[in-house]
Amino acid sequence: MGLIGRDDELASLRAHLGRPGALLVVGEAGVGKTALLDEFAREEASKGRRVLRAGGAHFEAEVAYSTLNQLLSPLGEPDRLELRVALGFEIGPAPQRLVVVNALLGRLRALGPILLVVDDLQWADRASAEVLGFLARRLAGTGVSLLGSCRPGFDLYGGVHELELRALAPAAARTLVHRRFPDLAPAVRRRLLAEAAGNPLALLELPTALDGDQRRDFTTLPPVLPLPERLRPVFAAQVRALPDRCRRAMLLVALGGTTKPVEDDLAPAEAAGLVRIDATRARLRHPLIAAAVVEASAPCERRRAHAALAEAYRDVPERRARHLAESVTGADEETARELESAAHASLRRGDAIGAVAALTRAAELSTDPVRRGHRLAEAASIGADAGGEPAVASKLLGDARRTGCPDSLPAAVAAAHLLVNAGGDIPTAHRLLAATIGARDDATDPDLIEALHSLLLVSWWAGTDQAWQTFFTLLGRLNPAPPEELRLVAAIFSDPARACREDVAALDALIAGVRDGEDPTRLIRLGTAAVFADRLPALGGPERHLVQTGREGRGPARRHLGALMHLGLDGFLAGRWDEAWTLAEEGLALCAEHGLRFYPWYFQYVRALIAAGRGDTAAARKFTDELLRWAVARHAAGITHFAVHARALAELGAGDFESAYRHAARLSPPGRLLPHRPTALWSALDLVEAALHTGRTREAAAHAEALRDTGAAELSPRLRMLTTAAQAMTAADTTARELFEAAVSTPDAERWPFELGRIHYAYGVRLRRLRDTPAAREHLTVAHDLFTALDARTWRDRAAHELRATGRPQSLPATTPYPLTPQEREIAELAGAGLTNKQIGQKLFLSHRTVSDHLYKVFPKLGITSRAALRDALTHLDRALPAA
Structure with a gap:
């Protein structure tokens, strides 16, 4: 290697x-x-x-x-x-x-x-x-x-x-550590990467000094990672050779730096090449020097150093609290409160792992067993949700329960997330949360609001009217009224088709205020509502920023996953399918790294959509079958809605319109858009198209009317385009043209190339039926170009077939790929010259069955039905598309 x-x-x-x-x-x-x-x-x-x-x-x-x-x-x-x-x-x-x-x-x-x-x-x-x-x-x-x-x-x-030769780049450093130390927990690996700063020696040696618990649980790590035994003679000797005053100054630098280095004290270390000093701070020249400095100090010296740093950072509450916590011995409730406040500040800026560590230390310092249990439970809740650390969260939850902490909302949130991730059924997690929330109604209680946000998510996964009814009953009890963000996300997320204009406008106002570096939890919650209100592009920048911080090891894993999901969906809708696929792969890898066994379904859904769009029907069916089996086993009806949506699209692409109709109707029956099924809104056009292809014209018209009556067209230009297209497809010939024109003329319609291509295709087919061949050719060509650019193969071939039916195959653009493979071309030429399948097989060293299979594929590509038409079709094709 x-x-x-x-x-x-x-x-x-x-x-x-x-x-x-x-x-x-x-x-x-x-x-x-x-x-x-x-x-x-x-x-x-x-x-x-x-x-x-x-x-x-x-x-x-x-x-x-x-x-x-x-x-x-x-x-x-x-x-x-x-x-x-x-x-x-x-x-x-x-x-x-x-x-x-x-x-x-x-x-x-x-x-x-x-x-x-x-x-x-x-x-x-x-x-x-x-x-x-x-x-x-x-x-x-x-x-x-x-x-x-x-x-x-x-x-x-x-x-x-x-x-x-510089330090390793972050990606290379992560790869090196993962290969050499695959047993390190993700958060421990992050800590190692941060302290080693890309130095290969530090990356390979620091883990060897960690015991089993420290490798698995980041909350057991000391402020500075210990120096490995093998390197102590080299690095520790350099530190011990320094004067005492210099070592004490070095200890301040090693434990977190100081903004006021005493240059005279550090001069011997600088002369020895151990430290660099600039105008504002001192920096250690090598990552292992910090471990050596700590190794060379006594515990009392370290406590004094932390106390000095706490005083130096009096105006930086988070840093002060962390140093203060390391400077005390025994229980200290005042310090615990400061550390708890620091944990909440860390969480708001996206450091979920730091928040868990701070709360765990605050629990150790607690004088009251109830407060200790509550802090451990909150640490478990953050670790299970935002932090994406189920193993550590499970341990912390067990510790919290052993304190006798009664009916803790954070404990219930942690338990629900752990249950879901461990493969438990969704209704049980829902009942656990709902029962713990019970009659609580104080809208100013942050624990209650967090629990309701979690219940909202679990209600979505459950996907049943009963689950949603329970959630809204508990939400309605809040006094005073629920926070605006919770209320808006609940209203739009649960049933976007029936969201009122005022709520959508309020969501737009909240999204407009989001910037890079936004609290990741708030960003993903707004993003979840934005998905179903068609507002994802407005959050693209901040969510990309969140993904980047996650890649660099600075963002919470679960929020990183949420951003990947949102960006993947947006990539599919916007026609950036390669990017969306890459994001889905990243999400699956992240789930595997963190042991998050529940969340891969998000990315299977995105992959199923892309496979359906590209016409890879076998892959789309495989993805959706796996997703359906997985969701059914967990009683996660909400997730089956996503699988069914992707499957209906896949069957449409394959031309199996009966199957497409059955799947789309399973999501929402014709003529109705069921509440609490957001994907029913996305799949409405699929049902209309499948119904028309299977002769169910009344069902198609009823569904188009139901889509119009929901008011979904008011949500976004894209949904207005789809609503108008559904009406056009089911309209009489006298009014269809006007509706189709309105659909394809939707402002910014090119932002959704796949759906726009489908509408142009349907318009072209209707125009050809009305014998307006020039206009039909125009729209079919647009559809063909859009599908070609997306590599939506089955949809492209269908558009090409319709274009051939207009009698002008040469109208295909010059960039159209040659439709026949070299072997198909050779077989077609021999068959056109009059050779039998057996003779062609003998000539090309193929079986006659293989020749027959190739011809079976060639005929629809050329728009013919018999061997007699092969020669003319090939001549016609060569004029339109010179053989490549």
């Missing part, structure tokens, strides 16, 4: 090979210089190039020519006396450096192409370094290449090129 994240650096080494001069790889300790040299040396050796290796060493720095001796030892004793003396094979007067260089160069040149690799040049003895410096400037045309590595500040006496 090659190096992770070093492709560009290896390419730079390859590019330099053969150029005059030497190349030095320069970088801090542990950044991966040795690994890079090793990989490149192996690569060159595998190509047949001879490679000689050496490395500088502290203990040999005073032995003249020791590094050179190590480098040349594989070659045996040299012939030249100067080299023999320099390398210790003979005793004699010390040769001049230039004489040694010339002797060395002559010997190396005689060996043919050769690569010299010298690691840690900053520790090479002075004599070897001087010789290598002279050599580096004399390599042109010799076939000898010199590659070295060193720390910043080392000078190989000029004349060399440098390649700065």
Whole structure:
């Protein structure tokens, strides 16, 4: 397995090979210089190039020519006396450096192409370094290449090129840690990545110092990750050599920095290369220095340092509270309250993991068992929901219950989310939440409002009238009235088709105020309402920002998932299908990483939609079958509505209109749009189209009328376009044209290319039936172009077939892909020349059944029904679309 994240650096080494001069790889300790040299040396050796290796060493720095001796030892004793003396094979007067260089160069040149690799040049003895410096400037045309590595500040006496080796990029660092330490919990891995800052040595060594609990539970991690045993002699020794005053100042930096470094105190550490000081703060030069500083301190010193930092950050409440919590011993309710407040602030800015850790520590400091239980329960609730850490949340919930905390709303929220994620049925989770909420009615109680938000979500998954009725009954009890956001999300999310204008306008006002960095929980809740009110594009920027913070390990996992879901749906509607598919794959990977077993359904639904749109019917059926089985097992009727919607679309694309009708009618019967089924609104046009294709004209008309009567057209331009199109499809010939024109002329209709293509296609088919061939051809061509751009294959082929039926296949645009594969073309030509299937098979080494299957596909592509028409059809096709 090659190096992770070093492709560009290896390419730079390859590019330099053969150029005059030497190349030095320069970088801090542990950044991966040795690994890079090793990989490149192996690569060159595998190509047949001879490679000689050496490395500088502290203990040999005073032995003249020791590094050179190590480098040349594989070659045996040299012939030249100067080299023999320099390398210790003979005793004699010390040769001049230039004489040694010339002797060395002559010997190396005689060996043919050769690569010299010298690691840690900053520790090479002075004599070897001087010789290598002279050599580096004399390599042109010799076939000898010199590659070295060193720390910043080392000078190989000029004349060399440098390649700065930086820390690993975040994605590469994540990959390295995941491969080497797959057992780390996601939040622990995030913490490691943050502290290691891309340094490979830190990434690979810090996890080895963690015990089993620390690997699984981020709440057990100390403020600074411990120093691994193997590295203590190296790093701890550097710290212990510092004066006490300097070590105490370093401890302040290691435990969280200070805005007022005392430069005089830190001067010895700066001189030793352990710390950098700028105008505002001190920074450690290496991630492992912090661990070494903490390792070298006593517990009382650490507590004093945290107390000093708490005072320094008096105006930064979150940081003050965290340092204060580390400075006390035993229970301290006042500090616990400050830490609890800090946890809530962390959650608002998207740090769910930090909030859980703060609440857990606040529980440890609590003097009241009830408060301790409540804080643990709240930590469990955040971990189970926003944090996406079910294992830690389950442990915290167990701890909360052992305190005897009675009827805690946060505990019920945590238990419901854990039950759902563990595969329990949705109605049980719904009953648990509803029973705990019970008769509570204080709209100013944040725990109650959070519980109702969770109940809203579980009601959606349950998808039954009874579940929704229970939710709205509990919501209606609130006194005073429920918060505006909860009320709006409940009204629009549950039944968008019947949302009133005032509510939609209020939602628009809230969305207009959202910016990047918005509280992730609030953003996703507004986004959920925006999905069904067709307002997703307005939140695209903030949700993309949330996804990016999640990718960087700075955002809550569950909110990251919510943003991926919303952006995936928006990508499907907007025709960005490749992007939507990629987002769905990311969501599935995130679910697997965090052990979130319930949420993959979101992304299966997006994949099913895309497969249906592209005409990959087998994949769409597979996705929806899996989704239906999964939802039925959990009594999640709300999720079956999504599966049925995608399946109806897939069957429409496949041309199985009877099956499409059955699935669309299962979602909502013709002539009715059932409440609390948002996808019934999205699938209304599918039902109308399937009904018309199966001769159910009255059902189609009734459904188009029901869609119009809901007022959904007032929600958004897209829904107005779909509502008008449904009316057009079911209208009499005398009024259909006007309605179709209104549908395709909807403002910004091109924002929804797939649905617009379907409407143009239906319009073109109606016009051809009315014998308005030029107009039909125009709309069918638009549909064909839209479907081609989307790679909506079955829909494109259907449009192409209708265009051929207009008698003008040459009207297809020049960019239209050639409809026949090379083998189909060859078979069609032979069949058109009069050969039988058996004769064609013998000629092409195919079975006659295979030939028959190919012709079965060719006939509809050419718009013909018999072999007799093949020759003319191929001639016609060649004129319209020159063979590629």
